[in-house]
Amino acid sequence: MSNPLISVSDLTVTFGGSRPVHAVNGVSFTVGTGEVLGLLGESGCGKSVTLRSLLRLHPPRRTTYGGRIEVDGHDILSMSEEQLRRYRGSVTSMIFQEPLLAFDPVYSIGRQISEAIRRHRAMDGTAAEAEAIRLLDRVQIPQAARRYHAYPHEMSGGMRQRAMIALALSCRPKLLLADEPTTALDATVQIQILLLLRELQREMGLSIIFVTHDIGVAVEISDRVAVMYAGRIIEEGPIAGIIGGPAHPYTRGLLASTVTQNMRGTRLEAIPGAPPDLADLPPGCAFAPRCSHASATCLASIPAYETHAGRGVACFHSLNDEGVPPSVTAKVS
Amino acid sequence: MSNDLPLPSAEDRGGPAQPILIVNGLRKHFPLGGGLFGGNKGAVHAVDGVNITVPKRTTLGIVGESGCGKSTTARLLTRLIEPDEGEVIFDGEAVGVPGGMPLKELRRNLQLVFQDSFASLNPRMTIERAIAFGPQVHGLPASEAIERSRHLLDRVGLEPGRFGGRYPHELSGGQRQRVNIARALAFNPRLIILDESVSALDKSVQAQVLNLLMDLKDELKLTYMFISHDLNVVQYISDHVMVMYLGQVVEVGPVEEVYAHPRHPYTKALLSAVPSLDPARRTERTPLTGDPPNPINPPPGCRFRDRCPKAHAVCAEIAPPSVAVGADHRVACLMADPASGHPDAS
């Protein structure tokens, strides 16, 4: 992948105030055209803040960005407001957990979609309406021409989520940012939305960054996955590789503590403790206080993010296939 | 462990073979419209003729899409709301009838823990006092109630000296849910209904709380009803599982049997909607289309029929009765009843 569509390097995001919150602490990743990157991690680890940075959606006065974000040749962090306005929606758009936030409650969903189309594409009202109906139909909303006139609150959760996808895709973006769009849905509806996104992604050659806390969802949607902890990516790789052989003790712990099929009668391997306060990060590896492999080095310094053969990991004691750090194996044998 | 507690555990009256809870024909309809003349718009059939049996010291998982009546069932059983109809028998004693178990005693024996760890705690009360509050209302002297509260904090993994004086907002979600569990335990209940109690927690913390629940169940001889939308967690923690659809039970049985051999088409669909976690076996087809419907004035016959791949004309005519298809395994589907006239019946 010589020329990725998205390239984020050493991104930092700090929110000001008397106790500054270091929400993102040096995040780097790339996403190719037509690739789906899952951004996985537990609540508060900085997934949404990272994602929203790609649209520069944080309150400008309180937010300090560092590093660089490049999307389709645009340098996001140095764009003017006018450039940002054109970039939002047309190059990059976003869907999230609560579709009611995407829509204005006083206009029909169809009208909002056709207005978005007219704003970004050279189409008159009639053509835009026809295109909006085509999109509503494409996201599998039954009786699309009739639903065009529906107000957001008149739709069920799953249908609203589909309408939001139609709105997000109405200006034919290259990158779709998805922030837990299926988290509030029943599993039966969630899988419908994931399959729809996968279909649309293939059809339109979209790149997607899909934020989730749910490993099962990440597996269904992602080509690659990046695992975040305390504002950093601590591990990254192809989804099968991460699930089959996690290299970071946190990833391993997260997988082990997730209840999957047929685990009855076994005791769960919980990770002790809780994630650190982002306003008061420890000096070394942020996971070290909870990590059974942690050494003095881990508590004192932050491990570098090292990449090898499509995998990346930030750990002084990264694990081999047996789930133990090579240094430990060496000592035992 | 139970001997350490300052309050004696409620005694086992009926013996080990007597189910702790038997529910027959539980029903709750919420009228629509409400207003003075709004009586004829029909009703939400939130819980519509539900039968439940929970053996002692087991866990009954309850699953089904949102709106199917899981929380209403929990609220009816704990009498947060009044049922329209239905018989409740707690350890062999009919509840709320003359000569039976008084409601106050049921409330002590049957506790409910919700999903939202914040909403159920008073923001202006330290957690030590919040846990002591219930038993005090039930007549335990203040000093004993506090002693008991500190004991319970310790038991759910929160050091009383460090956490007892904190307020709910000074705790993480996982810690607050431990407080809610301690608060339920303070009544020395025999049955605890956990309504999505671990659903909002991060996986690493969820595992801690699930381990705690398993330990407490053994040590305190508890029985659980475990409501969750996470079918993997339900399989993990439950002995039996009950599947609800639009206010009714469509299938119930031993968890391993129902998961391995689901008989109701709805149960099959629910189970296949669970992501596999295997990148080589991604889901290729959706098991169900559309959103879960509302239980407003449900049509006659089988309520699942308009989403069912196996629906037949007869499904619109007959409301499927619950039939036995194995030991403790019952299903309400005409296909499970050879005499129903459904072409796929066996």
Ligand SMILES: Nc1ncnc2c1ncn2[C@@H]1O[C@H](COP(=O)(O)OP(=O)(O)O)[C@@H](O)[C@H]1O
């Ligand atoms: N606008 C903001 N101002 C201050 N802190 C914020 C803001 N947005 C997010 N945060 C904090 O940044 C951290 C990471 O949040 P977020 O990215 O939303 O986590 P998640 O991984 O759950 O999506 C959290 O501690 C959150 O409280």
Ligand SMILES: Nc1ncnc2c1ncn2[C@@H]1O[C@H](COP(=O)(O)OP(=O)(O)O)[C@@H](O)[C@H]1O
């Ligand atoms: N107090 C109420 N008034 C009217 N309808 C209600 C009330 N409580 C619940 N319902 C309705 O009853 C049905 C079942 O709800 P609930 O038991 O909360 O479902 P679940 O917990 O399975 O998601 C839903 O359609 C819900 O909207």
Ligand SMILES: [Mg+2]
């Ligand atoms: Mg988030």
Ligand SMILES: [Mg+2]
């Ligand atoms: Mg509920």
